[in-house]
Amino acid sequence: LREGQPFALYAMRRIHEVLDNNAIFRVLRPDCVPRRVLELGEVQALNGAGGLASGLEVEAFAVPGKIALYLEDPEAGPGFGTREGDTVGLKVSETATGASFFFIPSCAALTPELAARLEGAQLVFFDGTLWRDDELIAAGVGTKTGERMGHVAIAEPGGPLDAFATLGIERKVFVHVNNTNPVWLRDAPERAAAEEAGWTVAEDGMEFSL
Amino acid sequence: LREGQPFALYAMRRIHEVLDNNAIFRVLRPDCVPRRVLELGEVQALNGAGGLASGLEVEAFAVPGKIALYLEDPEAGPGFGTREGDTVGLKVSETATGASFFFIPSCAALTPELAARLEGAQLVFFDGTLWRDDELIAAGVGTKTGERMGHVAIAEPGGPLDAFATLGIERKVFVHVNNTNPVWLRDAPERAAAEEAGWTVAEDGMEFSL
Numbered sequence: 001l002r003e004g005q006p007f008a009l010y011a012m013r014r015i016h017e018v019l020d021n022n023a024i025f026r027v028l029r030p031d032c033v034p035r036r037v038l039e040l041g042e043v044q045a046l047n048g049a050g051g052l053a054s055g056l057e058v059e060a061f062a063v064p065g066k067i068a069l070y071l072e073d074p075e076a077g078p079g080f081g082t083r084e085g086d087t088v089g090l091k092v093s094e095t096a097t098g099a100s101f102f103f104i105p106s107c108a109a110l111t112p113e114l115a116a117r118l119e120g121a122q123l124v125f126f127d128g129t130l131w132r133d134d135e136l137i138a139a140g141v142g143t144k145t146g147e148r149m150g151h152v153a154i155a156e157p158g159g160p161l162d163a164f165a166t167l168g169i170e171r172k173v174f175v176h177v178n179n180t181n182p183v184w185l186r187d188a189p190e191r192a193a194a195e196e197a198g199w200t201v202a203e204d205g206m207e208f209s210l
Numbered sequence: 211l212r213e214g215q216p217f218a219l220y221a222m223r224r225i226h227e228v229l230d231n232n233a234i235f236r237v238l239r240p241d242c243v244p245r246r247v248l249e250l251g252e253v254q255a256l257n258g259a260g261g262l263a264s265g266l267e268v269e270a271f272a273v274p275g276k277i278a279l280y281l282e283d284p285e286a287g288p289g290f291g292t293r294e295g296d297t298v299g300l301k302v303s304e305t306a307t308g309a310s311f312f313f314i315p316s317c318a319a320l321t322p323e324l325a326a327r328l329e330g331a332q333l334v335f336f337d338g339t340l341w342r343d344d345e346l347i348a349a350g351v352g353t354k355t356g357e358r359m360g361h362v363a364i365a366e367p368g369g370p371l372d373a374f375a376t377l378g379i380e381r382k383v384f385v386h387v388n389n390t391n392p393v394w395l396r397d398a399p400e401r402a403a404a405e406e407a408g409w410t411v412a413e414d415g416m417e418f419s420l
Contacts, residue, residue, distance in 0.1 A: 003279065004352050022234060026280040069213065070236040142214050 006049035009035045060088040064108035066150030099210040105176040108150045110163040128174025173200045216259035270298040274318035276360030309420040315386040318360045320373040338384025383410045
């Protein structure tokens with residue numbers, strides 16, 4: 001969010017409204033940082049701040065999740081006012097070749113629809129926040145479960161370790177991994193279990209080719 | 211700004227009002243991050259989030275500067291609606307010994323009042339954003355002068371290189387140094403000139419003892 005760094009800001013319309021109504025985001029000058037609306041299920045070209053074509057296109061799709069923490073409305077009941085599209089996954093494709101990957105850093109549940117979408121994918125980056133749903137509580141560093149935060153834990157029933165096993169995905173990478181997650185530890189049994197199931201734990205500087 | 215990390219947030223009243231009125235800062239839970247008001251010219255104890263005494267005390271004082279970028283009101287004319295206390299310096303002291311340092315990462319001009327306050331100080335951290343007032347423009351990375359941004363440039367007439375020379379300050383350290391400032395370069399003549407004048411350029415991990 002540096003004042004003079006050009007980039008294009010892609011987001012759902014509801015998120016743009018939040019940003020438009022928050023003075024602090026005025027640091028992003030419109031002539032420097034264009035804001036572009038993503039629509040669920042529409043494929044659109046990804047272009048740089050100056051309109052430079054990237055050769056890539058993106059599609060946003062809704063995944064189970066939760067409204068941003070600072071927008072939660074406790075009076076709205078379960079879900080805190082969450083609407084469809086408040087949490088999205090992205091499919092990014094090279095227009096010329098169709099090579100693609102999925103980026104889903106936050107996801108509360110693996111629905112049949114999501115599983116069908118990911119089946120046979122070349123590369124999926126997926127929410128690896130927690131190993132167990134009560135991990136923050138067990139570690140004494142928080143009071144929230146993964147379910148409360150909108151993250152399905154890796155190793156819980158219905159979590160990605162189980163649910164991705166039969167989807168025939170070529171490469172599976174955990175991202176958004178919390179610092180309480182034992183999968184970080186190279187010698188932990190949890191890391192071994194994740195790798196045994198075909199997962200990679202993302203690290204800074206990793207590069208992936210399609 | 212992690213959700214569960216306790217710290218105490220000290221700020222001027224006007225800044226607290228900005229934070230209070232901006233939804234995004236609700237991520238800082240009141241039971242985890244107490245907000246405490248600094249008043250100009252009042253010395254107060256610095257305590258941790260749980261009330262733990264640090265043995266330190268702090269005094270905020272107004273320095274020439276500018277309102278935050280995202281709060282600028284172009285219709286307010288020169289100064290964009292800036293009021294006294296929108297930019298402050300801090301004097302931090304050890305209560306038991308009186309040992310102290312000044313922290314002034316943003317300052318638009320060295321007034322006689324500020325010079326008098328700093329005279330004979332043990333240690334001063336000072337705004338080193340720019341070497342020259344038009345540095346961003348000359349480098350082609352921006353359109354604003356230091357004056358427009360609320361920073362007095364190190365080497366301009368009336369800047370700290372000149373103005374601190376006669377104040378008898380034991381240690382002088384430049385902080386908040388922009389990436390266009392040649393003082394970063396160890397072999398640059400500007401670095402040599404700063405060191406010749408008794409200045410240190412701060413780097414990550416530096417420690418200072420009083």
